[in-house]
Amino acid sequence: MFLPMNNRYYSLDVFRGATVALMILVNNPGSWSYIYAPLDHAAWHGCTPTDLVFPFFLFAVGNAMSFVMPRFEQVGTSIFLKKVIKRTLLIFAIGLFLNWSPFVKWNEGLLVVKPWNEIRIMGVLQRIALCYFLASLIVYFGKTRGAFVTGAIFLMTYWFLCFWLSASGSPYSLEGYFGTRIDLQLLGSNHMYKGEGVPFDPEGLTSTLPAIVQVIFGYLVGQYIQQKGKSYELLSRLFITAVLLTLAGLCWSTAFPLNKKIWTSSYVLYTTGLAIFTLTTLIFLIEFNNYKGAATRFFDVFGKNPLFIFVLSGFLPRILNLIRIADRINENGHPVYLSPFGWFYEHVCKPVSPNLKNGSLLYAIVMIAFYWLIVYLLDKKKIYIKV
Structure with a gap:
């Protein structure tokens, strides 16, 4: 229930x-x-505390989804799709608005309009929108088991694609990452992030695939919390899960390095484990020990x-x-x-x-x-x- x-x-x-x-x-x-x-952020491979923030937020999106999905299932597929598509488009549009804003810029002392062909299409909100949309569909139609299996397939498939479609002998490098070629084809270099010195988008379309799994994990944890209620069994199992995922991510990183900018599968497991550990600690302090301070x-x-x-x-x-x-x-x-x-x-x-x-x-x-x-x-x- x-x-x-x-x-x-x-x-x-x-x-x-x-x-x-x-x-x-x-x-x-x-x-x-x-x-x-x-x-x-880590310069490339690695994971700093800052690199935990975005995956933690996607995990929180999945938590929230676990509370509204039962109501979506009650109202039917057509209403579910209407609401999810509307919310996805709105969040994505807000992200584009933020990238384009304030629509003008200073140029040699004059305010000129920022042209569309200079605007980055992807970004944090755009990734949230896409992850929310696809994770919602997977959870709604696949249910719990289907969502878990799909998430595992996504992580393994992404690893395979990164390794076999690399542009050089270094598949997980900035130069070798396969996703940049796809993003260039679909988005165009003018619409991509250039903070790495070349067109490369850390919130690109291809690296969104494993990020979807972050939302799915958040959903599964949120669902489990609701099913188990406030019990020490809940705490112990969440803690064990957190440790196992964190260690699995670290072990996998020896072959598929932790990397936020290409959102590697090992990074998903590692950050999800830390997110569960953090949430479990908060549940223990707040729900079990009634800590509600400043x-x-x-x-x-x-x-x-x-x-x-x-x-x-x-x-x-x-x-x-x-x-x-x-x-x-x-x-x-x-x-x-x-x-x-x-x-x-x-x-x-x-x-x-x-x-x-x-x-x-x-x-x-x-x-x-x-x-x-x-x-x-x-x-x-x-x-x-x-x-």
């Missing part, structure tokens, strides 16, 4: 809220040049408006970048302009320490506090923006 929605575990909400807060933290440093290693309340409000505050944290800096504050004259005699957020970093956060990483971290913490205040006020007014 599924528990009704009003019996939903508070620990799941705190888990989702903490994940959103960490996403904002790592996406908003004062300077990308000065970041402490745990708050930066920390849980802090993260809870992020979890009540997760999509809205994530989009706002990406959109607001883009809008404020259109405001140019004359700050100083550089060595060539040209004026240097800063945005309001940039001015705050340069003149308030940066001077606090000779170690520029401290100022950059302080800025990120202030941003967290700023966005927390927004979701806190929304929560006080009972305003919850859903998609």
Whole structure:
């Protein structure tokens, strides 16, 4: 039996809220040049704490899905498809909107329209949309057993594709990764991320395949939590599962390295294991020991408006970048302009320490506090923006 929605575990909400807060933290440093290693992504292979944030969020999407799927099954296939397709298109469109925003840019002192042929198509929200859509179909039509088997097939198939379709003798390298060729064909280089120095999208279409499994795992865990209820059997089995998946991911990484940017299958197992371990710890503290202190309340409000505050944290800096504050004259005699957020970093956060990483971290913490205040006020007014 599924528990009704009003019996939903508070620990799941705190888990989702903490994940959103960490996403904002790592996406908003004062300077990308000065970041402490745990708050930066691995250069290629490997997994830092920052590399856990996105898979944790997809895992949380699956948790949430486990609570609404019984209602979808009751209303029928046509209504299920209508709701899932509508939500998928809306989230994907919001992601495109965020990539294109604020639709104009400064060019030699003039504001010009950002052309469509320069806009990246994929991104975090677009991946969430695709993973949500495909995982929903797999779970709805395949049920629990079918979802588990499909997830396993996806992970093994992706490993096979990475190895056999590589463009060089190094299948898991930036140059050898097979997915880039497919993304180039389907998306085009102008619409891809270029942060690696070449067209390569870390949220590309091909690497979305294993990311879908992250949502499926989240669904299966959420379903199991509801079926077992608050019992020590639940805790022990979740803990054992977390250990086994984490170790399986580490073992697999000897052949298929942990890598967020191509979202390897070993990375899925490893991060899912850590997500289950984190969630199990929260269940133990919150549901079994009734810990509901300042920390849980802090993260809870992020979890009540997760999509809205994530989009706002990406959109607001883009809008404020259109405001140019004359700050100083550089060595060539040209004026240097800063945005309001940039001015705050340069003149308030940066001077606090000779170690520029401290100022950059302080800025990120202030941003967290700023966005927390927004979701806190929304929560006080009972305003919850859903998609």
